[in-house]
Structure formats: C-alpha cells, structure tokens
Amino acid sequence: MPHTPNRREILAGAAALSAAPALLHAATPAGDPSLKGRTILITGCSSGFGRIGALHYARLGAKVIATMRGLPRPEAESLAAEAAKDKLDLDIVEIDVTSDASVASGTAKALAIAGGRIDTLVNNAGIGITGPVEVQDMEATQLIFDTNVFGIQRMLRALLPQMRAAKGGQVFNISSQLGRVIVPGGGHYSATKFAVEALSEQMAYELVPHGIDVTVIQPGGYPTKVWVNRNAYTGALKARSDAALLDAYAPFTRGMGTEDGSGRSADPADVPRAIAEIMAMPAGKRPLRRAVHPGTRPQEAINRVSAEVQLAWLGGSPTLGPLVKAVHD
Template identity: 60%
Template sequence: MTKQGVSRRQMIGGSAAVMGAMSGAPKALGETSPQAPAPGALEGKTILITGTASGFGRLGAEHYARLGARVFATMRNLPRPEAEELVQLASDEDLSIEVVEIDVMSDESVAAGVATVLERTGGTLDVLINNAGIGLGGPMEVQDMEATKLLFETNVFGPHRMARAVLPAMRAAGKGQIFQVSSQLGRVIVPGLGHYSPTKFALEALSEGMAYELAAHGIEVTIIQPGGYPTKIWEKSTARAAALKARTPQELLDAYPEMTAGMGEPSSGGGSTDPMDIPRAIAEIIAMPRGTRPLRRPVHPGNKPQETINEVSRETQLAMLGGSPWAPAVKDVLD
C-alpha cells in the first residue's frame, strides 16, 4: 500500500480508467464535431503532410485534396503499397495528390523531400502538417535509450527538421501555416505510457515558442491536441512495446508488474471515435482568415482534460510577457 492507502494495482487500474475516459467518452451535451469547409474551400493551397501511410495523415491527404488543395503526401520507405494505393485513389478521383519520400528522422531525407516539393511548386508552400508520430508504452525506467531516442527523433526532432526545411520559403513569402499534431497527453500525464507524453510536452513547447518567433514573419502555428482515436498508432505501438519487453531484463520488468504485464499485447485504444475529426479540424483552420487561427485546438468528442491547462498557460504567458518587448507577438498569437 502507498502512504495514501492505495495499492499499485489500484493506481494502474485508475490509469486505465483515465485512458478509457480520454479515448471513448461520449460526446458532451451540445458539442459538435469539427465542420469541414465547403468544397473548393482549399483551392489553390499547397499542403505538405508527413506520415501519410495511415491514420490522420492518410485521411487528411484525401480530405484536403477533395477540398481543392494540392497535397504532397509524404512517407518513408518507398516504394510501398500504401503509396501505390494513394496514387491510384488520386488518379481515380482526379485529386491533386503527389507522394514524396520523407523520413522525418533523417536530415538528408527531409532536405531532399522538401526540396522536391518546393521545386514542383515553384518555391512556395502554404501549409506544413507535422503529423508523423509514434507511441511506445511501458514504465519510464524500462524505456531504454534505443526506445527513448526513437520517440524523440520521430515526435520532436522530426517536426523540428521539417519546420526548419520549409521556413525559408515561408519567410520569403511572408506567410504560411504550420500544424503540429500533438495530443491530450502533451498537457496531461498518464503513468505507464513511457516517453509519449514527454515528447508531446516537448512538441507543445517547441511549437508555442516558434509561434511567437514567427509572428513577425506572418507565419502561424497551430497545435492540434487529439484525444484517443482508433488508428494504427496503437497497433504499431504494441509491436514496439513487444520488442522493448523482449530486450528488457526480467528483474526490471518485475519491478513494475502491473505496467509491464500487458506490454506488447493487442490494444483496442481509441474507442469508437471518428479519426476524420482531425482532418476536418485542420481543414477548418486552414480556411480561416489569417490572424484568426488558434494556437491550440483540442479535438475529441469526449473529455478534453487539457483545456483547463491550455487556458491557465495562456493567462500565465500573457502575464509574464505582456509587458515585455515580446508583448506584440505574444498577444498576436494568444489573443
């Protein structure tokens, strides 16, 4: 028993309940899902998305193209069936979707892929959507450096590489929009989920700092905070957790029995929510007038526990920097 009289098993059970509430909670009374703009609302926009092999990225590539955008759908390890399927769909529906190879963990791949996109657009890009991301559960102590580096390379360094690659073109144009796909868990923490929250917390800070710094260049940053959705991230996370468990000494696994017993076992995370909520929210924000787009957008039909933290953070930033030389940029981003 802990000092508060709660067992470790009860603590883990509580964590599971929290995750269930975050991923499968019913829609709040009167709450509506993100609404997509009218057909053609994204006409003329050029959009680059990372991680389009599945999940939010794949759905988004189709959705933005159907709204009239020219979409550069990126993924790694080409050729692959997912790329061929997307190319075929674009041909069948006469959509402007071009597949470009980018591995966000590689400086060389990011530089080459972005250069290809800019060559095809004549040097301009309206929107970058940093969607590529991974999960890998298990206690913090069990997360070896291989697992730790993999998560930070993908979820933090990857978006930073991509932003640095596209920003010169956006600065030259004096406009642009960067979306960072974070998570509810970039603001709140559930035990036993490894470095997922630390990477998303880092992405949140990186993105907000960048938003202040880019305001003078006319470039906007929006952080998307999804709750749980049934995408392949759960399946892929399970496989990574199984590999991590297999290389972890048994005595370390035994130190956290409740958290490690299920590592590598199939998960039905995400509940029955609709993953299209994310592309709809992003498309809605892209279609908004410049200067009105939000810094953060929580997206989920159920509970959004990060909303209170978002508001407290906003008030704190304004109080801290509202009288500083940064005040115009901070107020531009937060007001």
C-alpha cells in the same frame, strides 16, 4: 463597412498579408472550407490522420504532397490509386523525418513539385512506445524523440525559410491530449508531446513578424493504425528488457505490446476536418491550440491557464508583449 486591422496587420503590416493571398479562404455554402490555391505538405501519410487528411484536403481543392518513409510500399500505392480515381491533385514523396538526408532530398523534391512554394506544413509523423520510464532504454528513447521531436525540427528548418521569404504560411504540429496531461506507464510519449507543445508555442511567438501562423492539434484517442505500430515498438522493447526490471513495474509492463485500441469509436476524420477549418480562417486569427475529440478534453483547462499565465507574465513587456498578445488575443 470600415476595415478593422487584425493583429497580424498591426504587427507585420498589410503588405505582408497581401503577399500570401492563398492563405485566406472562405467556407463554401455547404459548410466545407475551400482550400483551393493552397499547397500542403503532410508527413506520416501511410495511415491514420496523415492519409485521411491528405485525401480530405485534396478533395477540398488543395494541392497536396503526401509524404511517408520506406517507398515503395503498398500504402503509397493505395493512396495514389484513390487520389487518381477521384482526380485529386496529390503527389507522394518519400520523407523519413528521422533522417537529415531524407528530409533534405524529400523537401527539395516537394518544393520542385509545388513550384517553389509550400504554404502549409502538417507535421503529423509520430510514434508511441509504452512502458514505465525506467524501462525505456536508450534505443527506445532516442527513437521516439528522433521521430516525434527532432523530426518536426528537421521539417521546420527545411520549409520555414521559403515561408518567411513569402511573408506568410501555416504550420500544424500534431500533439496529443498527452502533451498536457500524464498517464502512468505511457513511456516517453508525453515527454515528446510536451516538447512539441513548448516548441510550437515558442515558434508561434517568434513567427508573428513573419506572418506565419502555428497551431498545435491535440487529439484524444482514435482507432487508427497507431496502435499496431506502437505495439511493434513496445513489444520489441519488452523483449529486450530485463525480466527483473519488468517485474518491478508489473502493473504497467504486463500488457506492453498488446493494446489494440479496441473500444475507441471516434471518427479519425475529426482531426483533418478540424485542421481544414483552421486553415480556412483568416491569417492572424487562427488558434494556437485545438483539442479534438468528441469525448473528454482534459487539456482544455490547462490550455486556458497557460494562455492566461503567458499574458500575465509577458503581456506587459514592450518587446515580447505584442508577440504574446498576437498569439493569444
């Protein structure tokens, strides 16, 4: 069959793609993608999507560098034990995404373990703090933006240079349904995830000439430890908040720090499975966004309209049009 060039080949040239053969993987006969030859760094692997994903990708053949803050800790020990039991290629490295120094030292160690090449970055680390906007003091505001937005920026600046040098790579940023739609009383969580959405889309356009794909993952609500962690942060915020301010927003502040995520039965492994599927797609043909949840996905309508608007607005530009079309085609 004659070869039809994909959009990355048209924009960046076939040489750029051939420099990154590890990014092209086919599915196994059983339906699970093979990730053999890929090296993946994941942030926030102490629990939830990060931990499940680290084990899942390693079981599919990838070399995985699972990172988390506060080492040593029991979560790291149990993850290492499970990886050793299954003879998985998985290393654990300390990275606190809120710290410039920790990101610098952790990514340097990860690159040394990986032989200087990490082809896939999964920016998974994130926190939630609920409550009305006015109740969010600057301590809470700075913490959630430092983790959910600035943490991603730190990781990008640390690992994109070696991806650009290799003329290929892949970045996944974990957003949320709430990166597109709003729930009153949700604190600054949506504000940070809206920022992640914008940052990711802009970066996707800018990285087209470098052969690096960007995908935003938009999970719905899943029963992970995120609820426990969120309650700790939210409970502390409520404890230091003025009673009169809390009373002014009583419908939204009454339950601050007590939500446990009960009633949510969706399988958290949905998210790593979706990420692995996208990893296995040919470079240049991966989606910019993927909504993940077995229930309703209200953000999908917004995703479609957003793509249509970007194409209508910039698609005809001689300089920006090819970038926008490469991402949305």
